[in-house]
Amino acid sequence: MPKLIIDNLEIEVPEGTRVIEAAEKLGIYIPRFCFHHALGAVGACRVCAVKVLEGAVEGVQMSCMIDAQDGMKVSTTDPEAADFRRSVIEWLMLNHPHDCPVCDEGGHCLLQDLTVAGGHSIRRYEGGKRTYTDQYLGPLVQHEMNRCIQCYRCVRFYREYSGYNDLGVTGIAGRVYFGRLREGVLESPFAGNLIDICPTGVFTDKPSRYTGRRWDFERTPGVCIHCSLGCRTTVSARYRQVGRMEGRFSQRVNGDFICDRGRYGFYYADRPGRPRSGRISGQTVSVDQAVYEARDRLQRITEEHGPQAVGVIGSGRSSLQTQSAMVHLCRTTGWQGPVFRNTRITGAAADTAACALNPENAVSMRELETADAILAVGADPVNEAPVLALAMRQAQRAGAQITAIDPRPLEWPFDFEHLACRAEEIGEALASAAERLSDSRRPVVICGTEITDAGIVLQAADLVAGLRGSGKTAGLFCTLPQANSFGAALLDECNACAADLAARVEAGQIRALAVIESDLWHDFPDRPQLEKALEKLDLLVSVDFLDTPLFEKADIGIPSLTVFEAGGIYVNQEGRAQQVRPAHTGGLPITVTGAGDHPPRTFAPNVPGRDMPAAWVTAFCLAGQAPPETDAQMTAWMRYNFAVLSDLARMDADGVRLFAGGKTPIAHEATMPEKPEQCLELLLAAAVFGGEPMSDYSQCLRELAGLPAVWMDRADADRHGIAAGDRVGLGFENGEVSFVVRISDHMAPGVLVVYRHPDIDWQPRAGDTRYNIREDRIRRIEKA
Amino acid sequence: MLPEQIRAELEIRIAEADHPQELAVDVMLAFQEAAGYLSERALETAAAMLKMHSLEIEEIATFYTFIYREPVGRNVIHVCDSVICWLDGSESLMDYICRKLGIAPGQTTADGKFTLLPACCLGYCDRSPAMMINRKVYGHLSRDRIDDILARFEREEPA
Numbered sequence: 035m036p037k038l039i040i041d042n043l044e045i046e047v048p049e050g051t052r053v054i055e056a057a058e059k060l061g062i063y064i065p066r067f068c069f070h071h072a073l074g075a076v077g078a079c080r081v082c083a084v085k086v087l088e089g090a091v092e093g094v095q096m097s098c099m100i101d102a103q104d105g106m107k108v109s110t111t112d113p114e115a116a117d118f119r120r121s122v123i124e125w126l127m128l129n130h131p132h133d134c135p136v137c138d139e140g141g142h143c144l145l146q147d148l149t150v151a152g153g154h155s156i157r158r159y160e161g162g163k164r165t166y167t168d169q170y171l172g173p174l175v176q177h178e179m180n181r182c183i184q185c186y187r188c189v190r191f192y193r194e195y196s197g198y199n200d201l202g203v204t205g206i207a208g209r210v211y212f213g214r215l216r217e218g219v220l221e222s223p224f225a226g227n228l229i230d231i232c233p234t235g236v237f238t239d240k241p242s243r244y245t246g247r248r249w250d251f252e253r254t255p256g257v258c259i260h261c262s263l264g265c266r267t268t269v270s271a272r273y274r275q276v277g278r279m280e281g282r283f284s285q286r287v288n289g290d291f292i293c294d295r296g297r298y299g300f301y302y303a304d305r306p307g308r309p310r311s312g313r314i315s316g317q318t319v320s321v322d323q324a325v326y327e328a329r330d331r332l333q334r335i336t337e338e339h340g341p342q343a344v345g346v347i348g349s350g351r352s353s354l355q356t357q358s359a360m361v362h363l364c365r366t367t368g369w370q371g372p373v374f375r376n377t378r379i380t381g382a383a384a385d386t387a388a389c390a391l392n393p394e395n396a397v398s399m400r401e402l403e404t405a406d407a408i409l410a411v412g413a414d415p416v417n418e419a420p421v422l423a424l425a426m427r428q429a430q431r432a433g434a435q436i437t438a439i440d441p442r443p444l445e446w447p448f449d450f451e452h453l454a455c456r457a458e459e460i461g462e463a464l465a466s467a468a469e470r471l472s473d474s475r476r477p478v479v480i481c482g483t484e485i486t487d488a489g490i491v492l493q494a495a496d497l498v499a500g501l502r503g504s505g506k507t508a509g510l511f512c513t514l515p516q517a518n519s520f521g522a523a524l525l526d527e528c529n530a531c532a533a534d535l536a537a538r539v540e541a542g543q544i545r546a547l548a549v550i551e552s553d554l555w556h557d558f559p560d561r562p563q564l565e566k567a568l569e570k571l572d573l574l575v576s577v578d579f580l581d582t583p584l585f586e587k588a589d590i591g592i593p594s595l596t597v598f599e600a601g602g603i604y605v606n607q608e609g610r611a612q613q614v615r616p617a618h619t620g621g622l623p624i625t626v627t628g629a630g631d632h633p634p635r636t637f638a639p640n641v642p643g644r645d646m647p648a649a650w651v652t653a654f655c656l657a658g659q660a661p662p663e664t665d666a667q668m669t670a671w672m673r674y675n676f677a678v679l680s681d682l683a684r685m686d687a688d689g690v691r692l693f694a695g696g697k698t699p700i701a702h703e704a705t706m707p708e709k710p711e712q713c714l715e716l717l718l719a720a721a722v723f724g725g726e727p728m729s730d731y732s733q734c735l736r737e738l739a740g741l742p743a744v745w746m747d748r749a750d751a752d753r754h755g756i757a758a759g760d761r762v763g764l765g766f767e768n769g770e771v772s773f774v775v776r777i778s779d780h781m782a783p784g785v786l787v788v789y790r791h792p793d794i795d796w797q798p799r800a801g802d803t804r805y806n807i808r809e810d811r812i813r814r815i816e817k818a
Numbered sequence: 819m820l821p822e823q824i825r826a827e828l829e830i831r832i833a834e835a836d837h838p839q840e841l842a843v844d845v846m847l848a849f850q851e852a853a854g855y856l857s858e859r860a861l862e863t864a865a866a867m868l869k870m871h872s873l874e875i876e877e878i879a880t881f882y883t884f885i886y887r888e889p890v891g892r893n894v895i896h897v898c899d900s901v902i903c904w905l906d907g908s909e910s911l912m913d914y915i916c917r918k919l920g921i922a923p924g925q926t927t928a929d930g931k932f933t934l935l936p937a938c939c940l941g942y943c944d945r946s947p948a949m950m951i952n953r954k955v956y957g958h959l960s961r962d963r964i965d966d967i968l969a970r971f972e973r974e975e976p977a
Contacts, residue, residue: 199871204880207938211880215873 038089038106053097053108054082064110065119065148067126067233068185069098072290073195079185081122081148085112094118123152126183129163129208130234137181139235141248145183146234164208172219173734174226174294176240179211187231188212196291197427197447198222212236219738222447223420223722226297230281230290241298241734242278246270254617255282257604258296259351259517259597260729261419263399264606264689265292269598274641275304275623276598286398286688287610293420294738295722299729303596304623307581310643313591321593321645325655328548328575328590332369332656335546335573341368343545345535348372349552350384350516351728352649353602354611356594357518357525358672358679359653359661360550364528366657370544374522376532376558378700380515380803382488385699387481387512388523388609390495392693395502396608397478397509403428405509407474409467410438411494412460413482416446417789418720419513419607422480423447429478437470439463441485441785442719443745443778454782456715457485457804461493468497471508477501478509484720485803488699513607520605524678524692529700532558539567546573548656551594551649553727555584561797562768575656577649580727593646595620600648601665603682605692611682612689620644713806714750716764716786718796725790742794744773745787751777754809759818765811766799772815819860820852828867838868842878846885855886883937891926893971896937896950903939903947911947912936914961918968931971 037046040057047056052075054064067079075098084097088107091100094115097108109115127149134140166179189212192201200221205211214220220228228237251270256279258265265288270278279300281292302308312324319327335343346369348360360372375381402408402425415422427448430436436450441457444450455463471477481494494510501508514520532554538544540563547568558564568574568587576588579596594600599620605611622643627633647655650668654661662668672679678697684690724730724739744764746756756762758777763770764786773788781787786807788794820828828845832838845867849860856864856879865872879885883896897903897912912923915934919927926933942948945957949964956967 200873202871202873202877204873204877206881206883209880215876 036104083118085115138238144233245277260299262514262607269617271618273624302731309593344369346371350519355650359650383483386488386491405478407477410480412486441782443781536567550577594649716805718803721789742791761816891933900939902943908947
């Protein structure tokens with residue numbers, strides 16, 4: 035390993051390390067615009083100049099372009115190098131507008147920092163500045179080309195790193211332009227990263243314009259809860275509401291980048307309709323009143339009908355605190371539950387995925403980037419867990435062969451081989467595709483849990499075990515339905531699902547339900563069954579921070595806190611428990627109390643709207659117990675009461691891995707019955723924008739969801755005389771739903787795929803996420 | 819918009835190439851040859867032929883001086899503005915042509931006879947200052963010589 039001296043300090047670095055990185059290891063920050071550790075070096079900006087005093091090539095050199103070599107002596111402070119850097123900044127500023135006071139990047143702008151650091155304050159050049167016409171790039175990213183310093187970070191990220199090609203660089207010399215061929219919405223679901231990665235204000239955050247400047251915000255490390263990956267974020271809050279979200283570097287989870295669902299999914303937290311007071315039979319009451327009323331009435335039903343008459347339903351979007359408090363609630367009261375999943379088939383798949391993971395086969399997303407072969411089974415990362423697609427792309431760029439077994443028309447931003455088969459055939463296809471991993475040394479099997487079942491997850495886990503047995507460092511990477519589905523699997527004690535409880539309600543065994551932060555209305559596949567059950571109930575208590583239809587229907591509604599106010603621990607799909615700190619103190623945002631004007635000048639000891647408890651506090655209250663007083667005490671309580679959580683004591687900046695040990699997952703039914711003749715199998719699948727309950731509240735993301743569409747295999751479409759863009763009606767048992775048709779050449783024949791969409795009223799019609807639709811019930815309404 | 823024979827020839831070359839992208843310039847020039855410039859439709863067609871994103875074609879098209887994305891006159895004058903010609907007074911020659919033709923760089927004369935554009939180095943540094951009209955380069959330029967050259971185009975308009 036080469037040993038070199040930088041600014042009189044000696045350091046030994048691995049072969050191939052650039053001087054700029056070696057210096058960073060010493061704590062010496064060499065200025066840079068184009069260099070980025072995730073994107074590598076291109077030597078475009080010339081601002082990282084250093085002077086090589088001794089070495090193969092002496093003199094002023096770009097520190098991002100030269101490898102550290104043995105015996106090299108480098109100075110970053112040499113007057114010649116410092117003067118070179120100063121000149122670079124001066125000429126970059128020739129064309130850069132002096133609009134810092136009104137620029138949205140102002141205050142967190144690398145160019146601003148380095149201009150100040152370089153001492154450039156007086157403009158010597160008297161010529162005009164070159165100007166550009168900006169483009170409309172969609173609802174998320176604001177374009178301002180005049181500020182560009184041609185570092186090429188944006189295209190390198192967009193094209194090379196993330197694999198989309200509708201943003202590029204046109205022109206030459208003083209006319210280079212970074213943008214699209216024509217104005218339009220950026221196609222990449224990772225486009226928001228342009229905002230983070232641009233060293234100046236060419237790409238800025240559009241939805242958060244005019245809400246605050248960098249220095250106005252309280253910035254808190256956060257964890258994204260819009261899918262199961264648990265990417266790190268930085269939450270910017272101001273005036274008691276979240277204003278902006280950025281990606282935060284994580285060595286283990288997401289690296290530098292996040293997806294746009296994670297970046298813009300937070301608007302649910304401060305929307306006007308969010309529950310902020312208690313509700314009893316439609317009447318607004320204080321939160322305490324609602325909690326006491328709920329406790330008393332649940333108590334009464336318990337006394338009259340026994341503890342079995344009360345059921346508790348939770349979900350994978352609650353924090354570990356809430357989930358464990360719910361388990362505790364049922365332990366102490368004898369109530370049924372808590373159940374954390376909706377149906378047995380998906381619940382069993384997710385549970386099995388969590389239980390199949392062990393310290394040997396678990397891989398983090400960063401480790402997955404070094405895989406040399408990937409087999410993805412029933413997983414669509416772009417839609418189910420977007421940042422995983424970025425990690426897969428990095429593996430593919432490094433030479434990994436990627437194979438996908440899936441019925442859907444997968445559109446991934448990298449080369450892969452798609453073995454399209456129907457959902458029932460995945461197991462068979464997996465068995466015969468396993469040999470593709472035989473030549474690899476570090477294979478990873480990715481397994482989804484949305485369209486698969488527990489059998490396929492087990493098969494994937496067995497495959498990994500077999501590969502490990504033959505001496506490969508094979509890994510298993512499962513995606514789960516929700517941010518804390520893994521926590522639910524760890525804590526579950528009752529081996530049941532919401533469908534089971536609904537059946538018990540119908541049978542008259544359960545008379546009251548406490549539904550805590552559950553998306554039952556949204557995710558429960560059989561809406562008619564759910565509605566029937568709700569009607570039969572004596573009492574429905576809903577605890578939530580979302581104004582879901584279920585909350586509206588509840589006899590007693592109790593508001594709860596979002597992750598930004600309560601924080602919490604969330605366990606991602608690889609069993610990594612990560613702590614989230616509250617991003618702000620909570621209470622009504624000033625935009626609400628001031629109604630767009632200055633907030634009222636009243637003096638009170640309390641922040642208005644701060645009387646809402648976290649859901650776990652409410653769970654303790656429903657059990658008639660005093661909750662732990664602080665977050666730290668709550669964590670200690672969890673460790674003490676749940677053996678599976680005892681490792682939380684070892685949680686550090688990287689979180690801590692929790693494993694289920696020998697836990698038995700919830701039992702699952704046999705796989706789907708064979709498809710009847712003359713039917714197409716209709717599959718409801720996850721979409722990156724649309725269909726995730728929290729981010730569906732973000733207006734800017736709804737714009738990106740497009741129109742509700744059904745994907746058809748070309749042969750199927752031709753048989754029905756249907757063309758792309760036609761509008762068709764699909765006749766369900768309970769009525770027709772209309773869709774725009776998209777046609778694919780690379781999806782499983784005999785399958786129709788509908789991606790979740792906020793405007794599709796699916797559940798009342800289909801009653802399941804899979805539906806066999808008779809071919810004669812497919813009707814063209816309108817030609818394209 | 820592309821003569822069928824030329825298109826067929828290009829298709830064969832694309833099919834035979836290891837990396838079809840390497841033929842991007844040839845394809846664009848063929849379209850330009852046929853229509854005088856690379857139109858929006860030609861850009862899209864070229865992209866489809868090469869299986870590239872149309873933005874990737876646009877990137878190459880706008881990088882090269884001799885691919886025109888807008889209609890040009892019958893004769894395109896490229897005045898070299900690189901360093902040797904600049905030292906030898908290319909700026910004032912450009913200015914002279916502008917005044918003579920009554921157009922600014924990037925514009926086309928009203929009669930559609932001339933379009934005036936700058937060009938980076940034409941490789942005529944030993945005979946600077948230089949300009950290129952259509953595919954012929956003229957060196958050792960002076961005002962008189964420019965008058966002579968342009969007069970030739972006035973007289974014998976190439977077909």
